[in-house]
Amino acid sequence: MGIIVNKPASGITLPKLLEQLNISPETDRIDLTDPVEEVSIQIGGPVESSRGFVLHSTDYFSSENTMPIDEEIGLTATLDVLRAISRGRGPKHAILALGYAGWGPGQLEEEMQSNGWLNCDADAELIFARDCDVKYDLALAKLGIDPTMLSTTVGHA
Numbered sequence: 001m002g003i004i005v006n007k008p009a010s011g012i013t014l015p016k017l018l019e020q021l022n023i024s025p026e027t028d029r030i031d032l033t034d035p036v037e038e039v040s041i042q043i044g045g046p047v048e049s050s051r052g053f054v055l056h057s058t059d060y061f062s063s064e065n066t067m068p069i070d071e072e073i074g075l076t077a078t079l080d081v082l083r084a085i086s087r088g089r090g091p092k093h094a095i096l097a098l099g100y101a102g103w104g105p106g107q108l109e110e111e112m113q114s115n116g117w118l119n120c121d122a123d124a125e126l127i128f129a130r131d132c133d134v135k136y137d138l139a140l141a142k143l144g145i146d147p148t149m150l151s152t153t154v155g156h157a
Helices: 014-020 026-031 034-038 079-086 107-113 134-142
Strands: 038-041 047-057 064-070 075-076 094-100
Touching: 014 079, 047 079, 079 094
Parallel strands: 038 094
Antiparallel strands: 047 075, 047 094, 064 075
């Protein structure tokens, strides 16, 4: 399972989503704090696009519902984190991903062995960057790759 973190969902905001989920009705919108407006909603992948996953800083943690990714990042897939965010008690940094990417047994490993993916360790600065357009370059930089040196031509030396 993977979550795309650099593909913004268009036409939806967290306050509107909170309304639709009856977490924060429109009449309470005036109470929503700025952090709610700043939560980025992403297209997390093509599988189960109606399901949400919140990647967030570890200042929010639910022992029953949060899966730690590392010491800076957690993943919560229950409405509890959205309720906490709507009440101003949520994480300092968060993105909401709608859907996820999935692979069959051995499929991802095979794609990685055939150089279909570049991967790097989880990084809070990269994941929570407000500008999604820079995330790809941040990931490449983390790997020590200069994007001007990449080629779209494939082959064998």
